[in-house]
Amino acid sequence: MPVFQLPSGSWRVQIRRKGLPHFDKVFETENEARMVEAEQLSLPAQGFQPAEITLRDLWEKYAASSDFRTKALTTQTTESGRIKPVLRHLGDYALKHLENAPGLIYEFIDLRERAVSHRTGKPLSSTSRRLEIAALSSVVIWAKKRRYVKENFVRTISRPGQAKRTRRVPPIEIAKIQAGMHHEDPVVRQASRFMYLMRWVGCRAGELSRLMWSNVNWPSGDAMFTNTKYKAENRRVHLTPSVLEVLRTQQDYSLEFFPGSPYVFTSLARALDAPEPFRPFNYSGAVKTLLAFDIVAAGFHTHAMRREFISRAIEEGMTYARIGKQTGQRSIASVQIYDQGDVLAKTQRAAIDEHTTSVITSDVFLGFAQILGMTPSQLRAAQSGQPVSKEPAMFTTNADIMASRRSVQIAPTTGTQAKRPLVRPPRARRKAE
Known part of the structure; x- marks a missing residue:
C-alpha cells in the first residue's frame, strides 16, 4: 500500500514508479495523504503523458x-x-x-x-x-x-500522390508575355515582367516574389535569393543584360506605384491599417491577370516558366551542374524532374547525327573487316590510311575495304537454301552398376 499510518499517528505516502523519482513524504491527516497519492499516481509514467489530449x-x-x-x-x-x-x-x-x-x-x-x-x-x-x-x-x-x-x-500513412506537371511554354506565349510588358495597363505590364524574369532567371516563383532591391547587385549583374527552399540557404544567381533591363523598368514602376517598398515585385496588404502595407508579390493573381487578357492559354501556371528554363537549357546542352547552380536544384534527380526536353531539338538532332557517323559507321567498318578476315595490325593500318599487307587481305585501303560491301554476300536464311543436318551430341553412357 502506498499510504499507511505510522506508529506516531501520521500518514506516510511512499510511491515507486518506473521513470519517475521516488516519492516518500509524511502527512498529518489521512485525507491529505490520499490527495497527494492521487496526484502522484496521475503523473505520466516514463515521462509520457497518457495521450488523452484531443x-x-x-x-x-x-x-x-x-x-x-x-x-x-x-x-x-x-x-x-x-x-x-x-x-x-x-x-x-x-x-x-x-x-x-x-x-x-x-x-x-x-x-x-x-x-x-x-x-x-x-x-x-x-x-x-x-x-x-x-x-x-x-x-x-x-x-x-x-x-x-x-x-x-x-x-x-500513405498520402495522395502528386500530379506530375509536364506543361511547357510555347514560343507564342513567350512572345505574348514579352509584348505584355508594353501593355497599356500597368498591372498587366508588371505581371508580364514577373513571368519574363521567371523564364530567363529560372528561379522559383516564391524566391522572385520575395526578392528585395537590396539583394540586386547591379554592377556585377547578379541577385541573391535568401532563405531558399534548400536548407534555407542563400543562393546567388546570374542576371543577363536583358533581365537587368527589365529590372530597371520594374524599378521605375515600383517607385511610382509602391514608393518605399523593399520588394522588387510588390502586393499591398488587404487591411488598410496593416502595420506592414507592402507584401511579397501575389503571383497567382498575376496568372489570373494574364489569363484574363488572353496573354497565356488555359492551364498556364507560374512554375511552367521554371520548367521551360530547365528544359531548354538541357536541349541546348547545358550541364546539369550549371543548371543546378542557377536554379537551386542540388541533385541530378531533382533537375530531371523538370526535364521535358524535346528529343527533336536542333542540338539533340546534331548530337544523334554525330553519333551515327562516328560510332555506328565505325562499327560497320569493323564488322566488314572481321568478315574479310583482317588481322588487328591490318585493321589499324587501314584505319590510319597506311598500306595494308596483302597477306592474307585483298584490299589495301580503308576505302577499298568499305567498298567491299557490294561484293560481300550473306547467305539467305529462307527459300531453297539447303539445310544442314542436325547433329546431336552422343548421350553419355551410364556407368555400369
Whole structure:
C-alpha cells in the first residue's frame, strides 16, 4: 500500500514508479495523504503523458508554441488553413485513438477525395489533400517532441500522390508575355515582367516574389535569393543584360506605384491599417491577370516558366551542374524532374547525327573487316590510311575495304537454301552398376 499510518499517528505516502523519482513524504491527516497519492499516481509514467489530449486541443497548444511562431509566415498560413478540415472531422479524437486506429485517417482521406472546393467548385486536387495530411503530421511531430506521443504515427500513412506537371511554354506565349510588358495597363505590364524574369532567371516563383532591391547587385549583374527552399540557404544567381533591363523598368514602376517598398515585385496588404502595407508579390493573381487578357492559354501556371528554363537549357546542352547552380536544384534527380526536353531539338538532332557517323559507321567498318578476315595490325593500318599487307587481305585501303560491301554476300536464311543436318551430341553412357 502506498499510504499507511505510522506508529506516531501520521500518514506516510511512499510511491515507486518506473521513470519517475521516488516519492516518500509524511502527512498529518489521512485525507491529505490520499490527495497527494492521487496526484502522484496521475503523473505520466516514463515521462509520457497518457495521450488523452484531443487533436483539437493539441493544435491549440502547437499554434501557441514558439516552434510554430518561428516558422516562415507562409508555412504558418498554410498549416493554419489546411488543418481546418482535419480538425472538423478528427479534432474530437484523442491522439491514442488516432494512433491505434489509422483507418480513421484513411477514411478522412477518402472523404476529402470526394469533396468539392467551395472556392473553385471543383474536386480537391491531390496537392490540397496531401497538404492537409502534412499539416496533421506537423502537429504530431510537435507532439512527439513534447513527448505527448512516442512516434509520429502519421509518417506511415500513405498520402495522395502528386500530379506530375509536364506543361511547357510555347514560343507564342513567350512572345505574348514579352509584348505584355508594353501593355497599356500597368498591372498587366508588371505581371508580364514577373513571368519574363521567371523564364530567363529560372528561379522559383516564391524566391522572385520575395526578392528585395537590396539583394540586386547591379554592377556585377547578379541577385541573391535568401532563405531558399534548400536548407534555407542563400543562393546567388546570374542576371543577363536583358533581365537587368527589365529590372530597371520594374524599378521605375515600383517607385511610382509602391514608393518605399523593399520588394522588387510588390502586393499591398488587404487591411488598410496593416502595420506592414507592402507584401511579397501575389503571383497567382498575376496568372489570373494574364489569363484574363488572353496573354497565356488555359492551364498556364507560374512554375511552367521554371520548367521551360530547365528544359531548354538541357536541349541546348547545358550541364546539369550549371543548371543546378542557377536554379537551386542540388541533385541530378531533382533537375530531371523538370526535364521535358524535346528529343527533336536542333542540338539533340546534331548530337544523334554525330553519333551515327562516328560510332555506328565505325562499327560497320569493323564488322566488314572481321568478315574479310583482317588481322588487328591490318585493321589499324587501314584505319590510319597506311598500306595494308596483302597477306592474307585483298584490299589495301580503308576505302577499298568499305567498298567491299557490294561484293560481300550473306547467305539467305529462307527459300531453297539447303539445310544442314542436325547433329546431336552422343548421350553419355551410364556407368555400369
